[in-house]
């Protein structure tokens with residue numbers, strides 16, 4: 531497969547996910563040369579986690595477009611990781627997804643995240659997969675629950 535440009539924007543800092551949560555996080559981001567997903571994580575200047583993600587041919591669902599489950603897997607990982615990167619050791623309890631537009635495969639898209647609220651052990655993270663300009667493919671609310679130990 532040809533080179534995929536996952537570079538971030540000016541002011542974004544590369545974020546080392548395995549350094550924070552360990553190398554078990556491989557389902558989405560564990561095969562950076564593969565034909566499924568290729569992912570690079572960054573922190574924005576406001577410290578929000580952001581990802582640049584390439585959906586490869588093995589994520590195909592509808593012809594030439596991403597499988598809904600592949601988008602769900604990406605949102606599970608990125609939104610959960612957003613909570614970890616904000617200092618909360620969590621697992622995902624509920625992931626509510628709206629699929630807005632078919633997502634063409636073989637292109638790089640962006641996942642933006644936002645910590646919406648923290649209420650005791652409950653951390654609500656909101657995110658979207660979009661083109662980074664205007665087109666939103668998928669939106670999600672992710673309820674994360676803090677755990678004592680992994």
Ligand SMILES: CCCCCCCCCC(=O)SCCNC(=O)CCNC(=O)[C@H](O)C(C)(C)COP(=O)(O)OP(=O)(O)OC[C@H]1O[C@@H](n2cnc3c(N)ncnc32)[C@H](O)[C@@H]1OP(=O)(O)O
Nearest residue numbers: 551555606607610611614621622623624650652673675680
């Ligand atoms: C290790 C590195 C990982 C880093 C990367 C993260 C990205 C990957 C994210 C994942 O894929 S994690 C794997 C998928 N998730 C799971 O398998 C979670 C399975 N579920 C559980 O382990 C437990 O259900 C859970 C820890 C989430 C909660 O069980 P607890 O017994 O600890 O909590 P409890 O049931 O008492 O609920 C605590 C609060 O959360 C609320 N809650 C729990 N589950 C909920 C739910 N599903 N919907 C709404 N609210 C929920 C619950 O009502 C309560 O609210 P209040 O404090 O206000 O009373």
